[in-house]
Amino acid sequence: MLVYGLLSTLSGKFPIRDINLFIINLILAAVLIIVGIFLGKFVKFIIRKGIEKAGVERTTKKSFIELFLTVIKWSIYILFISLALDQLGIPQLTSWLTSTLVVIPALVGALILIGMGFAIAIYLRDLIEESNIIGWQVLSTIFFYFVLYVFMIFAIKTVLIGQDKETVNIIIIILTAVVGAAVAYWHVREKK
Secondary structure, eight states, X not given: OHHHHHHHHHHHHSOOSOHHHHHHHHHHHHHHHHHHHXXXXXXXXXXXXXXXXXXXXXXXXXXXXXXXXXXXXXXXXXXXXXXXXXXXXXXXXXXXHXXXXXXXXXXXXXXXXXXXXHHHHHHHHHHHHHHXXXXXXXXXXXXXXXXXXXXXXXXXXXXXXXXXXXXHHHHHHHHHHHHHHHHHHHHHHHHO
């Protein structure tokens, strides 16, 4: 009786046509969330074992690895929460929460792009330094900052995926000018 009273109150706020169908969808949504929790923990465990086997902990701090694993786990959680909300079929609640939850996977994708860009930039910088060609210091610095810049642009576009292109381009131009001026200022101060 209490459940039907609560569902009757909810149906006044959100249009629910059939309460029995809503209860079934609610149970399926709860199952999806539980599956998402177990899958997130399982994937985190598998990736952690792969990282331990690869010996990544020797070159990377444990806190960074934990951050990476937590981001992966929560991305899976959010995916299953979104699927559970879709299962409920409440358009007002689903559209609002889905639009809010889209930000988190975009942010995760941007963080992954930044990490990959940083790793590639360091690799290329070290590769150029080992070559000992004339002017390798300048060339390695240019490559380092260029690769970081390109990956940062992709990361910004990933985070702002819901915005229109003109707004994103203006933000990128402003950030490019500010960061470029800051890097130039830093290099000038280092030379003194």
